Each structure stands twice: as structure tokens, then as C-alpha cells.
Amino acid sequence: MxxxxxxxxxxxKSTAGETxxxxxVAEEGLRHDRRFMVVKPGGGFVTARKYPALQRVCARFDGGQLSLMHDDHAAVVESRHAFAARPFDTHVWADDFTALTTTFRLDAWFSRIMGEPVHLLWLGERSNRYREKIGTRVSFxxxxxxxxxxxxxxxxxxxxxxxxxxxxxxxxxxxxxxxxxxxxxxxxxxxxxxxxxxxxxxxxxxxxxxxxxxxxxxxxxxxxxxxxxxxxxxxxxxxxxxxxxxxxxxxxxxxxxxxxxxx
Structure with a gap:
């Protein structure tokens, strides 16, 4: 078998995998899987398709604390309770939905790595992205x-x-x-x-x-x-x-x- x-x-989304x-397993996938996504100021999502260096970012999230590591940048740790959690319009392919902002510190950390202004978004406890085509909520x-x-x-x-x-x-x-x-x-x-x-x-x-x-x-x-x-x-x-x-x-x-x- x-x-x-x-x-x-x-x-x-698009950063290094965690073994x-x-x-x-929940409705939206593995717990804590793809709960965050890097976006441009206008809400367009950023992936390793165009920015392969994203895969050098190692992230860990336990539901309460997000830790980010990169070989060429100082690590950063941020509590979920520090997230501004303001609604932010974004999309993944044809799906338009609203996610939540995190912190200026996290935005700045990713902006330094990307070499341009970006934001780090969070889905929150429950994703606002419901895909009627498959009948379920989905992460990023x-x-x-x-x-x-x-x-x-x-x-x-x-x-x-x-x-x-x-x-x-x-x-x-x-x-x-x-x-x-x-x-x-x-x-x-x-x-x-x-x-x-x-x-x-x-x-x-x-x-x-x-x-x-x-x-x-x-x-x-x-x-x-x-x-x-x-x-x-x-x-x-x-x-x-x-x-x-x-x-x-x-x-x-x-x-x-x-x-x-x-x-």
C-alpha cells in the first residue's frame, strides 16, 4: 500500500518550504499553509515565478508569532497581535478578495529583499477567498x-x-x-x-x-x-x-x- x-x-506564498x-488539515488546506502573501502597493501578488529569490526566505508561523529568516538579512520576529489587520484588496489570479495588513516592520523587511516597495498580507483566522468553482475556501x-x-x-x-x-x-x-x-x-x-x-x-x-x-x-x-x-x-x-x-x-x-x- x-x-x-x-x-x-x-x-x-512562494517562500521556502517547511518540512x-x-x-x-482544515477546509483551507494544511494549518498555517500559505496564510501570508507578498503584494505590490496596488495589491498585485508577488511570486517566485518572477522573483525566484523569494525562495531564500524561510518563514515559520505558529498562529501567534511569525518568524522570518534570510541568509543576507537580519531575522525578524513579529507577534500576530502587532498586526494592524486593516482590510487590503488583493487577488490571486482571477480571484479578487480582501486580506489584512501586517506591520510596517514586516513590509520594510520584504521591501529590502525585493528592492522595491511591497506589503506582507495575512489572511486572518479565516480566508475571505471562497472559490465557488470548487466549493471551498482557499488560502493564498x-x-x-x-x-x-x-x-x-x-x-x-x-x-x-x-x-x-x-x-x-x-x-x-x-x-x-x-x-x-x-x-x-x-x-x-x-x-x-x-x-x-x-x-x-x-x-x-x-x-x-x-x-x-x-x-x-x-x-x-x-x-x-x-x-x-x-x-x-x-x-x-x-x-x-x-x-x-x-x-x-x-x-x-x-x-x-x-x-x-x-x-
Whole structure:
């Protein structure tokens, strides 16, 4: 039986991933996952697609305190109680919604890293972003609460590519070990521990996969996108790797749990 082999969350959209051994699952995804996002003064969201150096920022958030670290900048720690929490209009792709401001100190820290004025926004306790298309609230994630990938599929890509790639390039939340490469393409419902997930749709891949998480730099050879394009391109000419998930109930995930394929 396949097993849950890794868990990752990203407290701030597009920053470095945090490795977990267990995580609570709520309606909007893993607890504390993508609860913050960097935006431009007008509300436009900023990601590592255009600013790959964002992946050099390590963030930790426990619900009460946000800690930020970067190799070239002094660390900063801010209490949630210090957040101004003023409504701020923003968007993620076609979804327009209102988030909350944090502090001038956090805005200034990210502005120094980005080299231009930006703000750090917080979703608050509950996201205002309800996606009717999928029938659930979503964090600052691109479109769905969670992303699943498998070790077998990554091994298949690495067997075809000239270089070895790591799972964090694909920025999953849930990683599954066991089974055949791309078996996840045929799953529609799965259970991990006590949580049942609907496998909503395959994930389109973009230039983000070419960013080396260790350096925050884009690979000049265009890999692994170039390799994926040879055999993972759909009829719509998009490249696919991984599956987007929607949890049907809440619960806790623990690395090592069995993954049951329900449908």
C-alpha cells in the first residue's frame, strides 16, 4: 500500500518550504499553509515565478508569532497581535478578495529583499477567498487547498532528465511513496489516516519548477520543464505534474500513514 512519505507547508506564498512530520488539515488546506502573501502597493501578488529569490526566505508561523529568516538579512520576529489587520484588496489570479495588513516592520523587511516597495498580507483566522468553482475556501495558494505528488513520478522524471531534481521544486503539500509512476493521474478519492481527499485536477506546471530551492535561482537549462514537456504535455499544450486535492473532512496527517485509494 502507498504511504505518506513527506509533508510540506509554505507559511508565505512562494517562500521556502517547511518540512513537517505531522500536520492538521482544515477546509483551507494544511494549518498555517500559505496564510501570508507578498503584494505590490496596488495589491498585485508577488511570486517566485518572477522573483525566484523569494525562495531564500524561510518563514515559520505558529498562529501567534511569525518568524522570518534570510541568509543576507537580519531575522525578524513579529507577534500576530502587532498586526494592524486593516482590510487590503488583493487577488490571486482571477480571484479578487480582501486580506489584512501586517506591520510596517514586516513590509520594510520584504521591501529590502525585493528592492522595491511591497506589503506582507495575512489572511486572518479565516480566508475571505471562497472559490465557488470548487466549493471551498482557499488560502493564498494558486487555486486549490493542497497539492499531492509521488516519489515514483519524480523518480521517473529524474530517470529521463540530465540532472537530478528534488521534490521541493514542485512545491507539494503531500508526498506519497509506493506504486507506479503517475498512478495518481487515475485517482479520484483517497484516504490518508482519518482524512478523505477528493483528487480535483492535475496541476499545471510553470517556470517555478526550474527554481533551485537551495539558491533561489532559476536553472538556465530550463529543467525539469524541458523534460516534462517531452511526455507530460496535455491536449491543451500545458505540462502536468501532481494532483490538486480538496479535503472532505478535517483531521491530522502523520508521515508514515497508509494512503488508501478509494476510487
Amino acid at each position: 502507498p504511504t505518506l512519505s513527506a509533508l510540506y507547508r509554505y507559511p508565505i 513537517l512530520t505531522r500536520a492538521a 495558494a494558486d487555486g486549490h487547498p493542497l497539492l499531492l505528488t509521488t516519489e515514483a513520478s519524480l523518480a521517473d522524471v529524474n530517470a529521463r532528465a540530465a540532472a537530478t531534481h528534488v521534490m521541493l521544486q514542485f512545491r507539494p503539500n503531500v508526498v506519497v511513496a509506493g506504486g507506479e509512476a503517475f498512478a495518481e493521474d487515475g485517482w479520484t478519492r483517497i484516504r490518508i489516516g482519518e482524512v478523505v481527499f477528493r483528487v480535483a485536477k492535475p496541476c499545471k506546471r510553470c517556470v517555478m519548477t526550474t527554481v533551485d530551492p537551495a539558491t533561489g535561482r532559476r536553472r538556465p537549462d530550463g529543467e525539469p520543464t524541458r523534460t516534462l514537456a517531452r511526455y507530460r504535455k496535455g491536449d491543451d499544450n500545458e505540462i502536468y505534474f501532481g494532483q490538486k486535492l480538496i479535503a472532505e473532512n478535517t483531521g491530522e496527517l502523520v508521515v508514515g500513514q497508509d494512503v488508501e485509494i478509494l476510487e
